[in-house]
Amino acid sequence: MEEFQRIILVHYHEIGLKGRNRSVFEKRLQKNLEALLRDYPIVTIHRISGRILVFLKEGTSLAVANQCTDAILGVPGVARVSCGFKVERDMELMGQAAVLSLGEAGAFESFKVSARRNHTDFPIDSMQMNRDIGEVLCEVFPEKRVQMKGQDVTVGVEVVQNAAYVYARSERGIGGLPVGSSGTVVSLLSSGIDSPVALWRMARRGAVCIGVHFSGRPQTSDASEFLVDDIARVLERTGCIARVYVVPFGDYQRDISISAPPALRVILYRRLMFRVAEELARREHAGALVTGESLGQVASQTLDNIKATNAAVTLPVLRPLIGSDKLEIIDQAQQLGTFDISSQDAPDCCTLFMPRNPETHAKLADVEAAEAAFPLDQWVQELADAAEVHDYACPSYRPPKKRRPKAEAMGVEEDAAQGETPQA
Ligand code: ATP
Ligand code: MG
Numbered sequence: 001m002e003e004f005q006r007i008i009l010v011h012y013h014e015i016g017l018k019g020r021n022r023s024v025f026e027k028r029l030q031k032n033l034e035a036l037l038r039d040y041p042i043v044t045i046h047r048i049s050g051r052i053l054v055f056l057k058e059g060t061s062l063a064v065a066n067q068c069t070d071a072i073l074g075v076p077g078v079a080r081v082s083c084g085f086k087v088e089r090d091m092e093l094m095g096q097a098a099v100l101s102l103g104e105a106g107a108f109e110s111f112k113v114s115a116r117r118n119h120t121d122f123p124i125d126s127m128q129m130n131r132d133i134g135e136v137l138c139e140v141f142p143e144k145r146v147q148m149k150g151q152d153v154t155v156g157v158e159v160v161q162n163a164a165y166v167y168a169r170s171e172r173g174i175g176g177l178p179v180g181s182s183g184t185v186v187s188l189l190s191s192g193i194d195s196p197v198a199l200w201r202m203a204r205r206g207a208v209c210i211g212v213h214f215s216g217r218p219q220t221s222d223a224s225e226f227l228v229d230d231i232a233r234v235l236e237r238t239g240c241i242a243r244v245y246v247v248p249f250g251d252y253q254r255d256i257s258i259s260a261p262p263a264l265r266v267i268l269y270r271r272l273m274f275r276v277a278e279e280l281a282r283r284e285h286a287g288a289l290v291t292g293e294s295l296g297q298v299a300s301q302t303l304d305n306i307k308a309t310n311a312a313v314t315l316p317v318l319r320p321l322i323g324s325d326k327l328e329i330i331d332q333a334q335q336l337g338t339f340d341i342s343s344q345d346a347p348d349c350c351t352l353f354m355p356r357n358p359e360t361h362a363k364l365a366d367v368e369a370a371e372a373a374f375p376l377d378q379w380v381q382e383l384a385d386a387a388e389v390h391d392y393a394c395p396s397y398r399p400p401k402k403r404r405p406k407a408e409a410m411g412v413e414e415d416a417a418q419g420e421t422p423q424a
Contacts, residue, residue: 004085004097006065008054009158009165010072011080013175026052028396029077029178032239035395036075040068048160049118055086062104066169073171074238076204077178082156084167089122089159091129095136097166098155102137105168110147111137115157122159129157177206179239180396184208185318186281187290188273189244191227191346194292194321196235196338197329201320202290203240208397210284211244212277212387216348219250223346230341232392242397245280245387249273252379257353260370266300266358267367271312272379278313279384284400288316294329295322304361311364 012029026047033052034045041057041064054072056065069083084101087093102111115129124132134146137155158165187199189211199209213228225246235241249269256268277289293301300309310317321329333339391399 003058004087004093004100004166005058006056006060007084007086007165008056008065008069008072009082009084009167010052010054010078010173011050011082012052012077013079025077025178025181028180029075032075032077032178032180032395033072035393036237036239037068037071040064040071042068051160053086053165069169069171071237073173075178076174076176076206076238076240077181078173079175080170081173082165082167082170084156084165084169087164087166089162089164091124091132094129094157094164094166095133097164098133098137098157098168099140101166101168102141102153102155105153108144108152110145110151111141111153111155111168112146112148112151113137113155113157115159117159118161119159129159133157174204174238176204178396179203179206179394180208182206184210184242184284184286184397185288185290186210186212186277186284186286188277188292189213189228189231190292190348191224191231191342191344192292193333193339193342194294194297194329196231196292196342197332197336198290198292198320200235200240200332200336202318203235203238208394209235209241209290210280210286211241212247212273212280213244214247214249214273214276214348216250216253217248219254219353220347224348227341227344227346229390231338232390234337234341236392236394239394239396241392242394243392243399244390246390247276247383247387249383252383253353256374259373261366262355263357263359264362264367264370265353265355267305267308267362268370269353270300270309271367271371272376272383274309274313274317275376275380276383276387278315279380280387281315283384286315288318289313290318290320292321292329293319294324294326297326299358299360302360304363305359308362308364308367 030045030047030052041060043055043057045054065083069081072078072081085097087097113130113134115126117126153168156167156170182205185202185207187209189195189199203209215225232241232244253269257265260268295301333342
């Protein structure tokens with residue numbers, strides 16, 4: 001039997017993608033895949049009529065092809081991934097590739113063939129292809145059943161331009177838009193369960209995500225920072241996170257806890273966090289803040305308190321989990337691979353200096369009165385300057401230009417275009 005070239009066919013949703021947007025989207029996804037799959041034996045990645053085609057090197061094993069497929073499934077913008085072979089537009093060769101594919105499909109009892117042709121210049125229509133290839137498969141696998149609904153395996157055959165693609169493994173990807181097609185956001189990242197999921201959801205809508213973690217250091221250990229780094233490495237696999245700023249927050253939290261009314265402390269910490277995140281967003285040219293809040297989940301997540309924390313900043317604060325149930329969030333964290341990390345205990349700033357009865361309906365006037373005692377502007381600059389940067393591989397991210405002290409002193413704005421990512 002012929003030795004066929006292994007390929008992976010990547011489908012994306014074209015809905016809503018028109019004109020120029022579409023080619024920007026495709027190029028972005030292609031570039032992201034090229035960077036993320038660097039360690040796999042790939043000859044080339046290119047685009048053919050509404051699909052991205054990954055060519056694997058000759059002799060690549062099924063196991064490696066499957067690993068590569070798994071890696072692609074989690075990449076934002078990918079709607080479906082099919083792993084199989086490229087063959088000439090020749091029914092006999094297509095039949096052989098179908099036999100090979102089905103033979104690699106693992107244990108199964110029933111199957112069907114699902115063929116399509118992109119151009120009618122291929123003389124055999126899809127019904128006929130289904131029948132002919134189905135017949136070949138029945139001869140080679142006589143003990144297996146053909147089943148039109150609820151079958152164990154579907155052998156896909158796609159005739160596209162001047163070649164055919166045949167596969168028995170085809171799975172839904174996570175969908176969304178390629179990272180880098182929706183601008184940049186700054187995402188508040190604790191080591192808890194919720195915030196990594198919130199960040200990931202924004203990345204799935206195409207945002208480049210910059211994490212900010214407030215560590216209780218020097219009042220606590222740096223344990224939460226290690227967990228956040230582990231979480232970022234999981235997110236990095238699919239190109240979802242560009243960097244994490246770690247802000248040593250402990251001393252400021254202590255200062256607030258010494259003089260502010262206990263019930264308001266949590267809100268004051270959070271307003272300071274938001275302000276620092278907003279300053280970092282300004283430096284990164286990011287367009288929004290993101291949190292993992294979910295309505296009513298804890299005392300600080302009531303409508304009144306959300307209003308009080310929002311009032312500290314002018315950037316929009318996006319809360320992708322606001323209407324999600326904790327169990328849904330846990331499921332998603334498990335799928336994402338962050339749940340086990342997030343379930344480990346590490347004191348971050350929020351577990352320190354916690355009041356016994358936090359305010360659940362804060363009044364903005366009371367909050368602002370309590371804040372008047374603090375040199376907030378100075379603190380925000382100090383904290384943003386003290387933040388330690390950890391970089392992760394995010395193919396569509398370009399860091400902002402280093403700030404030039406001289407230009408700053410003269411009041412000259414740095415080049416705002418620098419840190420921006422291309423818009424779809
Ligand atoms: P999570 O599971 O994300 O930790 P949570 O259920 O513990 O959330 P809160 O502690 O009220 O809820 O935090 C709400 C949100 O505020 C978090 O999802 C995160 O976006 C942000 N946040 C909280 N603590 C920190 C921190 N130490 N550093 C950065 N962001 C934080
Ligand atoms: Mg938490």
